[in-house]
Amino acid sequence: MSRYARGRGMAAAWYGIAKTATIDRAGSWVELDDGGTAKVLTGVTEIGEGILTVLAQVAAEELGIRPEQVTIGDNDTSRSPEAAHAGATRQTYMIGNSVALACRNARERLDAEIADHWGVDINLIEAFNGEIWARGTNKRMTMEEAVHICKSRGVVPVGSGSFTAHGTGLDPVNGTGAPWQVYVFGAQVAEVEVDTVTGEVQVLGMWAVHDVGRTINPRGVEGQIEGAIVQGLGQALMEDYQTEKGHTTTPGFSKYILPTALDIPQINSRLVEDRDPKSPLGAKGIGEPALVPTAPAIINAIYDAIGVRITSLPATPEKVLAGLAAKKAASIAAE
Amino acid sequence: MFTYDSYHLPRTLREALELAATLPADGKVIAGGTDIVPYAREGRGGDVHFPVLLDVSKVAEFQGYAIENGRARLNAALPYQAFLEDPVLRENLPCMPGCAIWFADDQIREQATLAGNLVNASPAGDGAPPMMALNAEVELARLSGGEVTTRRLPLGEFITGPGRTVLEPGELVTAVICDALPGYGGSFQKVGQRRSLVISRVCAAALVKLDPTRHVFEDVRLALGGIAPVPLRLHDIEEMLRGKKITRRLVAEASVIPADRVASRTRVEYRRHVVRGFVEAAIEDALVACGAPVPSDRDREEAHA
Amino acid sequence: MPDHVMNLTVNGRKVKRPLGENYRLLDFLREELHLTGAKEGCGAGECGTCSVFVDGKLVKSCLMPTLKADGATIETVEGLAPLDSLTEVQRAFHKTGASQCGYCIPGMVMAATAALRENPEADFEEIKERLGGNICRCTGYAKIFEAVEIARDVIAGRLPQTALEPDAAAESFIGASVRRIDAPSKVTGRLKYAGDMIMPDMLHMQVLRSPHAHARIVSIDTSEAEALEGVACVITAADVPGEDGFGVFVHDQPIMARGKVRHVGEAVAAVSAESVEIARRALGLIKVEYEELPAVFDPEEAMRPGAPVIHDYAPDNLVKHIPIRKGDVEAGFAEADLIVENTYSTQQIEHAYLEPEAGLAYVDPDGVVTIHSPSQNITHHRHMLAKIINRPINKVRFIMSPVGGGFGGKEDMIYQGMLALAAMKSGRPVRLVFTREESIIASAKRHPARITYRMGLKSDGRITAVSFRMISDGGAYGMSTEGVMRKAAILAFGPYEVPNLKVDTYGIYTNNTPSGAFRSFGAMQTQFATESHLDLCAEKLGLDPFEIRRRNMMKIGSTTHTGQMLETCSMEEVLRVAEEFCRWERGAPTSRGATRSDLGGPDTRKPCTLGARFKMPEAEESKQEVA
Secondary structure, rough: OOOOOEEEEEEEEEEEEOOOOEEEEEEEEEEEHHHHHEEEEEEOOOOOOOOOHHHHHHHHHOOOOOHHHHOOOOOOOOOOOOOOOOOOOOHHHHHHHHHHHHHHHHHHHHHHHHHHHHHHHHHEEEEOOOOOEEEEOEEEHHHHHHHEEEEEEEOOEEEEEEEEEEEEOOOOOOOOOOOOOOOEEEEEEEEEEEOOOOOEEEEEEEEEEEEOOOOOOHHHHHHHHHHHHHHHHHHHHOOOOOOOOOOEEEEEOOOOOOHHHHOOEEEEEEEEEEOOOOOOOOOOOOOOOOHHHHHHHHHHHHHHHHHHOOEOOOHHHHHHHHHHHHHHHHHHOOO | OEEEEEOOOOOOOOHHHHHHHHHOOOEEEEEEOOOHHOOOOOOOOOOOEEEEEEEOOOOOHHHHEEEEEOOOEEOOEEOOOOHOOHHHHHHHOHHHHHHHHHHHOOHHHHOOEEHHHHHHOOOOOHHHHHHHHHEEEEEEEEEOOOEEEEEEEEHHHHHOOEEEOOOOOOOOEEEEEOOOOOOOEEEEOOOOOOOOOOOOEEEEEHHHHHHHOOOOOEEEEEEEOOOOOOEEEHHHHHHOOOEEEEOHHHHHHHHHHHHHHHOOOOHHHHHHHHHHHHHHHHHHHHHHHOOOOOOOHHHHHHHHH | OOOOOEEEOOEEEEEEEEEEOOOOOOOHHHHOOOOOOOOOOOOOOOOOOOEEEEEEEEHHHHHHHHHHHHOOEOOOOOHOOOOOOOOOHHHHHHHOOOOOOOOHHHHHHHHHHHHHHHHHOOOOOHEEEEEEEEOOOOOOOHHHHHHHHHHHHOOOOOOOOOOOOOOOOOOOOOOOOOOOOHHHHHHHOOOOOOHHHOOOEEEEEEEEOOOOOOOEEEEEEOOHHHHEEEEEEEEOHHHOOOOOOOOOOOOOOOOEEOEEEEOOOOOOEEEEEEOOOHHHHHHHOOOOEEOOOOOOOOHHHHHHHOOOOOOOOOOOOOEEEEEEEOOHHHHHHHOOOOOEEEEEEEEEOOOOOOOEEEEEEEEOOOEEEEEEEEEOOOOHHHHHHHHOOOOOHHEEEEEEEOOOOOOOOOOOOHHHHHHHHHHHOOOEEEEEOOHHHHHOOOOOOEEEEEEEEEEEEOOOOOOOEEEEEEEEEEEEEOOOOOHHHHHHHHHOOOOOOOEEEEEEEEEEEEOOOOEEEEOOHHHHHHHHHHHHHHHHHHHHHHHHHHHHHHHHHHHOEEEOOOEEEEEOHHHHHHHHHHHHOOOOOOOOOOOHHHOOOOOOOOOOOOOOOOOOOOOHHHHHHHHHHHO
């Protein structure tokens, strides 16, 4: 038999967005500031997922300015409104929507002043990329001027927003309930090569398809998928925190093995956009769901390659070789 | 936590040997230092304090290498990266680039030395098997009555067990001297759960030379690491192959033998499996490296039948 | 030796400074020169967050004794480009979104810079090899490779400088790949994480941790430690003024062990001193008398009557059981043509964010107890800490410092309480930075799971019944176990509609390292079993893996396992796109890898054989042929 065997496997997954089986909430404050810039204050800090950039995009879009003109304040329990925790694939959904609502609230203040200043209907006011105008007229100015006019009229264009997601608790006996108001779905395919001499598995390709509702930042979403897949790959093939009578035997990174630059597959992602009808932005989330199907897709691919079904993670070279040996023994016995 | 009272960085051999002669028992000689700092951590040595550290990496006599009369003199401070990036070393030590590329990563290879790796004598050490295959000797020096005296030992006698060598107090490794084998095909096999920063479980080194007909093994060198407390040279298998016509069947037969040498205490079954495949793969890859035809899957299947 | 004066050239400037207690080059750069772009991710040369150039060669500065570098020329990430400008590599990282949490990024930028300095024409494989010593836990490396390739081509003149400029947004900023606004601060190493922060008069904390898995604390004597010169204070559970207990769901964990320890690595006491070295010496002077108790390390053993009890409030060692019931499972199995049973297990997983836990606490002039830390849940932490230290909620202030990776692992308040107590007791700012080893033994892990699966199907692949039982080791404290069991149960059977279902998940106390929140929160474990099991069933029924899923998938109007009607559902579309996108060759999952024709496409990579930089092209080809 050839030393190297290849195969493919797939797995699908679903996930709920925001806190489970409870009401989730997030608040934000916004001010359209001098120079046509903006301050956004909300209880969130980047944990790496790109939320600051997502919020800057949302605020820029809603306020009619540019993302780099948005300043996001520190997450500080004494200085910013509550937006709860950074987890549960809730940042874009909960805080993104709360910032959108706060921006709309600030824009209502600004637009009322500018409509009055121009003598046009407020519903005609539009703004984008640092400019504000009245649709169907030749009235147009920069957001810098607009903020200045609004303030000269005695109004500071501030706004606040609170967004709620309605989940219900589960029945303690039969589990009945509506834990989330929005779900996402995804599927991944893995292509692997198994070295039948060493039992090593290399993942050569991954295809990831995920419903994200509405993509705010395509590169950001890809980055989340790529990161999740590599964590899923680590769990599928190498990572294993072990203890012996409560004492760890994997105390550092020489024993707790993480995927390196040389262990990752080519990752191909494609997004499905099934907008959420229950929220202003229509976006859902991706951080956690992208990790769920990775390990089973890889394990199913190993089976496709060598006919060994790994049921206990991780699929270490030892387990793979033991599986091959058992398979060989079984086929000899069958003869 | 890693702490020390004094740190010496001698520039000459004599200076280094003088410091070595007075090194306290709990002092330590280091070269690259890439093993000592990680040792001084929780889960390993914990907080480790050294009264004296003697860093020999800047000793002038320990720099670089020389190739003379079919032997390569690899001075003690030569870092692993040289085996990968120096074209002369690549040509003369054909099993070392493969060893070096599997060793830690580029940054650690810039610091870590072959000599240090051999002195550590870890059963999982990568450097020992290819050096065994290259008939390496270790040169040791000390001060004796104010004179520098040296001795040389075969690598197999230098390493006596896991973490143990014949190095005596006051003695420093000055060089590793091994065969220079241009024209040989070399290979290095290592198994790990990933492709970088791998600590080996099992590794194998092979060197092969073809005769002028290119169908006969003129010379074969094989060594294994990670299967016993010390690295193993497979002289009997080499003998079995030397002078024989190269066939898949012969290589397959030879590769069955060393599985019985597995003397590790853990993961014995796994190591036995891997060793068999490794010896075969090491020879095949070394053959390919010196231009022999690539075996087809059918060849392999027939050989294994 | 502390008086030894180091002479160095650092980022082009001459530096003459005493060594102090900075034994490793990394410490000297960070603590003495305040160049905190180099980070300590592991302290053992295994991660690359500390990479710097020493005499032109990139090295891991955590492995280098400081004196080895005496006289050397050093270049750190801060020195790559003048202020207000970025190198091509840094700009490319900004452009592609190569930084996420950013903690590995200074090291990664250095490794990329080194790769292109060593070989400006390095190909994709060689770039990967040269980045092989730097771990990234967030990005999956893909955007990093893309950045290095763009930078290489711009430097070589094959791509114009404009390739480093952002793409313009046409009509909307939503849906545009706007560059990350935090990237410049990360690619330059300027961003300060909690462990990079300093305050005047700041103390350093070190923590004494339990060597036992389960033991009664008979006594703690801190007097000798307190008497050591340079020690400001020692705190234990006795210093907690309020109601001691935290946890994401159950508040079962004290700030420091109270009365007994329940896992190896649990905090028992903490010293705050003028330096880390003094604090560590003081730890050795604290005398704790333990009386070892019988311990339990297996969740199934912990469930048996008579097993050691870990928390008095839970005599059965049960953290949480979540049941879900739908339809009539027995009837469903009776109706099945095929019943397939199997068991699955998943392991404990470490989050391995590159930033170990760190925090800085002080009491501000208005008496507000203030804590900077990379906490993922400052709102809840503030609520809990106010009770624990018995202060009004507005006298407790949490500030979320930049998080160098969380993945759920920084939701637990495992050290912020100690910092608050020490700041209150000493009246000085106190900083604690975990070592990697400390982070590994003290922080929560992904729950390991043992799953028993039973599935009934009709011969056409329709699933008639599912019975699913999962036992999970929650470890010594509750942390997020309750929530993880809930999410695991709700999502267990995946996006498939089944009329009859019985799911039970159990989170169990043991004396192991606690399990807690980890990206996907139980769904990974349960759906690993489901997706493996579906392939097993598909093979027996001769059905393509996509097909068996399609025959059972949820649709608009489907009822979920918890009885919720779905108003939207994209499952069918997701499967359709996935099958087409990967060029899937249809067939039952019968281990047919050897005969498939959809392998090795342009959307896969080549197997990594190492040695890209010295391999001759023909050797590369022949290697392929061997394969």
